[in-house]
Amino acid sequence: MCGIFGVMDRRRQMMDGSGIRQALSMMNERGSGEGAGYVAYGIYPEYQDCYALHVFFDRACENKAAVDATLEQWGVIEHDEAIPTCDQPNLRVNCTPWRYFFKPDASLAPGSASPEKDIITDLVMQINASVNGAEVVSSGKNVGVFKASGWPEDVADYYRIEDYEGYIWLAHNRYATASPELWGKPDPFNLHDWSVVENGKITTYGANRRYIESFGYNCSTGTDSEVITYLIDLLVRKHGLDIDLAIRALAPPYWEEIDRMPEAKQRLNQALRFAYGSATMNGPFTIVAANPEMMVGFTDRGKLRPMVVGECGDRLYIASEEAAIRAMEPNVESITRPGAGTPVIGRVAP
Amino acid sequence: MNSNIGSMPLRYRITIDREQCMECGRCVENCSYGVFRWDGDRILINSRNCTACHRCLTYCPRDAIMLEEHPCDYRSHPVWTRQVRESIYNQARTGKIILAGMGSVADLPIIFDHLMLDACQVTTPPTDPLREPVELRTYLGKKPSKLDIVRKPDGDIELSTKLTPNLMLETPIMLGHMSYGAISLNAQLAMARAAKETGTYMGTGEGGLHTDLYPYQDRMIVQIASGRFGVNVDYLERGAAIELKLGQGAKPGIGGHLPGEKVSAHVSRTRMIPEGSDAISPAPHHDVYGIEDLPQLVNSVKEATGWKKPVFAKIAAVNNNAENVAAIARSGVDAVAIDGFRGGTGAAPRVFRDHVGIPIEVAIATADKELRKQGLRNEVSLIACGSIRESADVAKAIALGADAVYIGTAALVAMGCRVCGNCYQGVCSWGIATQRPNLVARLDPDVASKQVANLIHAWTLEITELMGAAGINSIESLRGNRDRLRGYMLDEGLLEILDVKSVGA
Numbered sequence: 001m002c003g004i005f006g007v008m009d010r011r012r013q014m015m016d017g018s019g020i021r022q023a024l025s026m027m028n029e030r031g032s033g034e035g036a037g038y039v040a041y042g043i044y045p046e047y048q049d050c051y052a053l054h055v056f057f058d059r060a061c062e063n064k065a066a067v068d069a070t071l072e073q074w075g076v077i078e079h080d081e082a083i084p085t086c087d088q089p090n091l092r093v094n095c096t097p098w099r100y101f102f103k104p105d106a107s108l109a110p111g112s113a114s115p116e117k118d119i120i121t122d123l124v125m126q127i128n129a130s131v132n133g134a135e136v137v138s139s140g141k142n143v144g145v146f147k148a149s150g151w152p153e154d155v156a157d158y159y160r161i162e163d164y165e166g167y168i169w170l171a172h173n174r175y176a177t178a179s180p181e182l183w184g185k186p187d188p189f190n191l192h193d194w195s196v197v198e199n200g201k202i203t204t205y206g207a208n209r210r211y212i213e214s215f216g217y218n219c220s221t222g223t224d225s226e227v228i229t230y231l232i233d234l235l236v237r238k239h240g241l242d243i244d245l246a247i248r249a250l251a252p253p254y255w256e257e258i259d260r261m262p263e264a265k266q267r268l269n270q271a272l273r274f275a276y277g278s279a280t281m282n283g284p285f286t287i288v289a290a291n292p293e294m295m296v297g298f299t300d301r302g303k304l305r306p307m308v309v310g311e312c313g314d315r316l317y318i319a320s321e322e323a324a325i326r327a328m329e330p331n332v333e334s335i336t337r338p339g340a341g342t343p344v345i346g347r348v349a350p
Numbered sequence: 351m352n353s354n355i356g357s358m359p360l361r362y363r364i365t366i367d368r369e370q371c372m373e374c375g376r377c378v379e380n381c382s383y384g385v386f387r388w389d390g391d392r393i394l395i396n397s398r399n400c401t402a403c404h405r406c407l408t409y410c411p412r413d414a415i416m417l418e419e420h421p422c423d424y425r426s427h428p429v430w431t432r433q434v435r436e437s438i439y440n441q442a443r444t445g446k447i448i449l450a451g452m453g454s455v456a457d458l459p460i461i462f463d464h465l466m467l468d469a470c471q472v473t474t475p476p477t478d479p480l481r482e483p484v485e486l487r488t489y490l491g492k493k494p495s496k497l498d499i500v501r502k503p504d505g506d507i508e509l510s511t512k513l514t515p516n517l518m519l520e521t522p523i524m525l526g527h528m529s530y531g532a533i534s535l536n537a538q539l540a541m542a543r544a545a546k547e548t549g550t551y552m553g554t555g556e557g558g559l560h561t562d563l564y565p566y567q568d569r570m571i572v573q574i575a576s577g578r579f580g581v582n583v584d585y586l587e588r589g590a591a592i593e594l595k596l597g598q599g600a601k602p603g604i605g606g607h608l609p610g611e612k613v614s615a616h617v618s619r620t621r622m623i624p625e626g627s628d629a630i631s632p633a634p635h636h637d638v639y640g641i642e643d644l645p646q647l648v649n650s651v652k653e654a655t656g657w658k659k660p661v662f663a664k665i666a667a668v669n670n671n672a673e674n675v676a677a678i679a680r681s682g683v684d685a686v687a688i689d690g691f692r693g694g695t696g697a698a699p700r701v702f703r704d705h706v707g708i709p710i711e712v713a714i715a716t717a718d719k720e721l722r723k724q725g726l727r728n729e730v731s732l733i734a735c736g737s738i739r740e741s742a743d744v745a746k747a748i749a750l751g752a753d754a755v756y757i758g759t760a761a762l763v764a765m766g767c768r769v770c771g772n773c774y775q776g777v778c779s780w781g782i783a784t785q786r787p788n789l790v791a792r793l794d795p796d797v798a799s800k801q802v803a804n805l806i807h808a809w810t811l812e813i814t815e816l817m818g819a820a821g822i823n824s825i826e827s828l829r830g831n832r833d834r835l836r837g838y839m840l841d842e843g844l845l846e847i848l849d850v851k852s853v854g855a
Contacts, residue, residue, distance in 0.1 A: 204827040206831040211722070241497070242501065255487050267513070278829070283821045
């Protein structure tokens, strides 16, 4: 099951977390009270040139020194602190959420087209792959992931989510199937620019993971959203595909549809399936992904999971259920349910 | 020269229930090995000639014939088995290499049978192939690893990456290379028609392309083996793809051997060799003495055919298989067929057939893994062959990393073959592995092609159902998806090599 929710303001007008909290809890029927998470863009304006690394420490006193040392090898820690939290009676805290505001030293990735992101990618892979009691859960500029094992309201209150203001929010209400106690398990998953929430379970995890790992990504959490985030990062940042083509590569049209396309389009779609056959995702899923410039939603090509889109003024909503959108925006102007194979792409005004 | 070994115990004993027998003589007519003969109005039996081809049983209208294997016991012994003793008698008498037909008879565990496929239950729903598309369409050939796309000012997208030719298959099952010579023209015709009907391809083997197969040439993969039999530019141009045969699973490291008895006038013309002469292809290609020679051969074949056809290479699965495949992936070859140690053959030295090579399951898994590791997976498609027996084997081979499979023996069995293993004798009673006109005429290409097409169709349906149950709706999503396999009673070392988890994990 799981319930997902995303909202974006096209003119970067800020929304605090209270509305998202309400929207997500409207879908509690889709969750099991064992995981919820939020991600927001635009929350750290005072550190907007730094990569904000949200890290879960098993024990801060034991694990933090190693992470500090690794970060200092690759750049400068401008500031770090415990993420402010407020104990909740229903939440069993088993880690310490911490945040670093970090500036990577671009000269350490010579020749790269995006040296800072390459360093961040390597750092996240390195820290998350090693058994060091530390897990980086988000690593982008001006963005942060807040997640834990519990009901959405408890998780939101634990992180005091209403204190944050962002122009894009994604949220996830988890129906746990494995490791309900792990705080790192629920979505959103984030790697620098990109964040992903998923409702579903891909049947191609093994094929997708083997494909993405051959490009140096390391899937350490075993979650779908991790592999999806890396795939989007590879296709968009490394392979230079526009997001619409990247989505098309991940959830391509059927051959029958391709056969009916005009020649040039047919060739393009065939080439996408040829090149990205191992990246194609199967099985039921609805994915909402965001980076600082956009929010996108797409489903598996059979559309086995729901995706409802709402619009109201400058705001674009994508959610598992209409009720969630109405919980945040009672006066929503339009509600649509795009068919299978029709992605929703919303961009922030330049 | 005489020996003191005398006659061996009977391998098979044929008996006739004389009460049932109506002396119609169909057994006498049908047996091409000379088991039955008339003695006045009575049918006599010479069981020593029997190969267990079942032709007599099949055509006996009264079910009067019975066949028994090993009617005479040896003293049982765990080391000095019947087979070991008989091989020694045979070689003591002849001083020769023992020839054998069909695939390995070594009693080794079959890995496919210890791999279980996955299905969806409640956390993900199965896909119902009756109501939703499940795509088996498979493209074989080189694929780009990334695309160059230009977005023009008017918003149009233009692909500037040039795609190289691929073969399009409606199902990931192809008919493997069995040459005209090793098998009859009617058998080849039957498979060619089946390939056309089912939207797949068949291999010519190394025996050239008979003129009767020209109407099906767009469904043929023409093979170039080390003997270069039947190869000229016209032959290359007729094929949909070209395959360089560098090795064969039944006999890794040695060349092919077609006994002269099978080189009829037509075979001689198609192969471009003298009638009645043994066709012996050398172990290596004499223009490929190292990997760096392979790109030259590939390029010359492509140049000769205008760069319009994919070029495949076939190798036997041996210890350094992954290294071989990675080397080939750099040579310009578009697909690599890997032939496992259980691969079939018309004739191979028994010692090679039963003792050299590695299993196809391991070879495909390690090749796929190595190609991915080296970033070469899109450079070549992988074709698994050598003992693909049923649709589940196809699905498992693909989940281990193959793009498609070749079937050989299974197609012959669909035409009636009983896997008696006497192909090298050239008197196949089913009209398959023979060139004798009276025997060849027994195989009606229309009937046999329907049977082969039925088999491919049935397997295709089964694979569709297996994929649907696993919630997978396109074949590329099954490819290399080893998470959908589990090993049952496989040891840890092998599980690690296959990159498959144990059942329960």
